[in-house]
Amino acid sequence: MIRIVVLIALGIVFFGPAFVNAAPGAQPSKQAKQTAKKHHELALAEFINKVVLEGEDNNLGQNISRVLGLEPDHKSKVFEKLEGDCGDNRYRTVNVVVEKVPETDRLKPVSVILQAKRTRPGVGEVDYFRLDPDGGIGKAFRTSVKMTPDGHGVPGSAVNVDFDPDEAKTLLKRELDFWLKGIGLKKKPAELGKAQASGEGKPADKPSAAAPDQR
16 A cells, blocks of 8 residues: 555646737737646546546545645555656556545545656655645645665654745646656556556555655
């Protein structure tokens, strides 16, 4: 069971036919902006639905849930990508936090958690993003943890630092481009689809990332 190694990505939306004949420097029309936003939301909604339907069952755990501002009893569905799958050697997860709708027994997404973990000599860093299902940023921060020579986090050494809004958007775009567009994914989408169909690359048990201190 993956405790929390969070993962989700609002990729750049390209304004389609509305801009084909636009003059240089022309401003996007209101309709074009609305169309782009709709496409953007559909892409994210489709990805969230895919995680809910195909992801592994997961539990974020009490510590990380509190830090992210979530109720600790919520379950989630998770996709995972190991360091070897990612061009930048980060370990990534996307968790879609769900709750059951009593009337239908359907799972309703209530939050999306992205995590990107990188380990360097002496330090581990984890970027966390909590998104609303429509893509709004609820929380974005980095946890830094001192690492022992054998690669374990030093208890009590975690420090959480919130990203400023501009940095949060930049780093979130990196993560969303990864999950929604496959940018930075070593396997091509077609190859990934074949691997998933054959059962290769499904989330496996992995040690938990050091949970951020509750500050």
